[in-house]
Amino acid sequence: MDAAFKALADSSRRRLLDQLHKSDGQTLTELCEYLDMTRQAVTKHLGLLEAANLVAIVWRGREKLHYLNPVPIHEIYERWIDKYERHRLQALSDLKKGLEEIKTG
């Protein structure tokens, strides 16, 4: 999960994921159009995303197709974020209860 967190830390990589979310299965050169850097730099970013299992690769002839894998993001949500979300809602609930006690008390 650490690799996924690290991969998500860079805005260029998040943009790549967003791009795949809009249109899955894009080639490297297609993905390059959205980022202002060399193809080789984009390759490195996609390599990190692939290492973090966030994108899967399929070769079609000389083209490399990139597919989004939502599982690691789900795991981050399930095993990490959800805990804080519950905490947050609990805090809201506690606040609400406190306000009601002020009103009725």
Added chain:
Amino acid sequence: MDAAFKALADSSRRRLLDQLHKSDGQTLTELCEYLDMTRQAVTKHLGLLEAANLVAIVWRGREKLHYLNPVPIHEIYERWIDKYERHRLQALSDLKKGLEEIKTG
């Protein structure tokens, strides 16, 4: 939101957040006990968390108390992860529909 993503990329910082999740309002020296590094290094990590608005600090005398702020994590969930979660559930739903068509067809 970029600062929050970057802050979450480091496992020591995530551990600090987990620690505050368990027990909010801890001092710097208390938080130091959970990490195998110098106090100054922990200070830097907490500084990044603070800059990302993930923790808020309150001074009590010479002690610095650290409180968890769940809002940025919620924003990451709401404005980023939720989109992929829906995508994932849609994929599941599509799969289910496909299977039913195979059964009934």
Added chain:
DNA sequence: TTGACATGCAACCATTTGGTTGCATATCAT
């Protein structure tokens, strides 16, 4: 008031990161 405690600040260091350039290789289309 003095010593211990909690923290801050700054310089320094090695490694990682995010990018580049240059060249090589494989596939497609004419």
Added chain:
DNA sequence: ATGATATGCAACCAAATGGTTGCATGTCAA
């Protein structure tokens, strides 16, 4: 076959990152 297209690989570079050490400052307690 040949040229254009799609990608890979490696060396290099500057800046950011994650840690250290050393010392200064402010607050509590005896």
